Amino acid sequence: MSSQKVFKPPKGMQDIPPDEMAIREWVYDKIKQVFRNYGVKLVETTFVEEFQTLAAKSGPDIKEEIYYFKDKSGRELGLRFDLTVGIARLVANNPQWPIPLRLGAISCMWRYDQPGYGRRRWFYQWNVEYLGEKSVYADVEAIALGIDVFLSFNYNQFIVKIGHRQIAEHILLANGAPESKIPDLLRIIDKFQKLTEDQLIAEFAKYGVTKEQFFQIKSALRKGKEELLDYIEQTYQNNTKILNAVNELRDAYHALKSLKKEQFIEIDLSIVRGIGYYTGIVWEAYDLKDPQAGSIFGGGRYDSLVGLYGPRQLPATGLAGGIERLLIVLKQHNLIPPYVSAKPAVFVANIKIPIHNILPIVQELRNANIPTIYNISGWKIKKALSYANNENINYVLIIGEQELKNKEVTVKVMNQAKEVKIPQSELISFLKMQIKSNT
């Protein structure tokens, strides 16, 4: 009956085994707690979308980058490539929901690309969207939430770089960039850190921007604290579009300061995000030790997307971070505590008595929420102890005739190599105290 053939998950779609899943559950729970604290409500939209829904956001060419297929009735479908599309579609179809909406998801998606380091074709993101609110405080909420997610893991070695799409666009226009070339130039600015100055000058020249103009642009699209905004205001004091956007960014900065987030943010006007659909404030978070690894969350305002999915045109802003990337960062910073594991606390072993006799105790422990397994394989005590040892189960309860008669239990505390006899009536409080002091 047994097969010599090897059955594997499809390429780029690794399973999540128990040890990793325990860590993920710990991570998901912490993110969900922050969502709750911010009044963000979880949703789960369908993982399989009609292809036209996916194409509405990204154009029909997206077909090449996703899992696209037809069902048996010829319906064109696709596996979703992000969490924003589904949420935007859901909100567009529920006009009765009062705005502003605070919606979040922690879930998975698929992309048909070449899986690289830390990249999979099946991957998870945590995601939050504020819909129906044009004020900058929605952007502030998204950024503050992202920071509080990281702080909930005691992770503080990161910086959130905040820019503004409108500032970048209008500085380009004010310095001679042709309006039709703005999307191309924003894509180049998105690579500011990756290209040399000579490369940048050459790239800009392709779109009719002179070297002098490039240096004007570069001196504006840089990073700094609040003084950078003063500089932009002075330099472009007659450009109301730039001044309005600067005011918005200043408000966001002040609000984040009031929310005690100043040490985690900086203004970086070269942050524009490559994708076309952002319309206002945008941001990306980077690890301080390993900024080259790319952003650990990113987001921004996108005021035109929801209207694509229905009659309800809503301004929106949101943020997404990769779960796999977050796991790597938490490991690198040694922030996953050893108690995060899927192991049960207790193994109950019987010595020379029928297994039925130990089951009432097993049930009592479980009723008290003490994770407990027992000797379902009928092992001798030596094998049971070695299993408990390998599996890092810290309490082995031994029950034999003597213990049954005396209504007591022998408890082996594995990490202290000690053995104590405890009356059955005190067993639960003894174990609860022990487990608490061990985590």
Add this chain to the structure above:
Amino acid sequence: MSSQKVFKPPKGMQDIPPDEMAIREWVYDKIKQVFRNYGVKLVETTFVEEFQTLAAKSGPDIKEEIYYFKDKSGRELGLRFDLTVGIARLVANNPQWPIPLRLGAISCMWRYDQPGYGRRRWFYQWNVEYLGEKSVYADVEAIALGIDVFLSFNYNQFIVKIGHRQIAEHILLANGAPESKIPDLLRIIDKFQKLTEDQLIAEFAKYGVTKEQFFQIKSALRKGKEELLDYIEQTYQNNTKILNAVNELRDAYHALKSLKKEQFIEIDLSIVRGIGYYTGIVWEAYDLKDPQAGSIFGGGRYDSLVGLYGPRQLPATGLAGGIERLLIVLKQHNLIPPYVSAKPAVFVANIKIPIHNILPIVQELRNANIPTIYNISGWKIKKALSYANNENINYVLIIGEQELKNKEVTVKVMNQAKEVKIPQSELISFLKMQIKSNT
């Protein structure tokens, strides 16, 4: 920019909106707690499987019942139709994991069938598998866990009917059924409750079983408490295969009794489960008020599946229950408490002061894990109160010049229509006490 076109989820794949998601999260958390108590470790296997993996369990005809497609390199893939396939494949490929394994999942799957009442093409199950253990205590654990999942919701209006595939098979054989027709006859027995006696006699006759033989079979394959097993033993006292299976079932029954589960179980030898792959004890749970709605969990022993996926031949047993079905049952029995909701606890409103001034208080509340939103839209107080009222947010904090100066906060308790002034320094303890006494 806004679209008149309606974008919907694909047929049978309804989104999960915030209110339902809050209930689901509550349900998932309770199931996970029971999993932990039983030492069951969560896994998540890939949702997209190679088609050969899916076909290995169910044969190539399964293609008609699932979402099947090819990726861009011609790889044959399919969306999984259950959670067992992935877990069996995962275990077969990890021979280093010590057995017995206790693995669980709460996740989704897809079937391309006509969605009926309470059925979707995209649906969720809770699932537990015990792998590598041939003893009946693995079956006992799965059944006890299923019962404790229900009890964790204070749901106790159900019965778990336990049968044994070997007993049914060998009683059929002992009463003249031809060996080659056993799978067909088991499928008829699976419909015992749905067919009339005349229909059953006619069906059995098709496979060469006489009316007299049918009544012999019927008098054995019925339900009862332990006495039914005595009757079978007496009737088939020379049939060692039946006697062995009866012994196993008796052991299971005794163990479940020791685990305080007797009131929730009965023996029902007509429970055989339709699908071919079960090999031993099998069971199905039914709601007492609405048994016609079908089983609310089901499972059994399947000792031949894991070996299909790799060189590791492991005995196994497991159980699955539908999440959507469980939600219906919990609603019918009125077991979802009103406090299960995604609503935040607190709305902070500013009156005639800049919004920045209220943000430090917002942050303090969030740091104390009090779910808090604030006036990001710059509403007047009347609008803020009406929003809080509609959204069932119970505490509206009002901060104006007076409150700022006196370092206090006006708290409107909506469900008591009262208003109190609280010093800022006592705000968190006041709210924590209030929220606690309200849930």
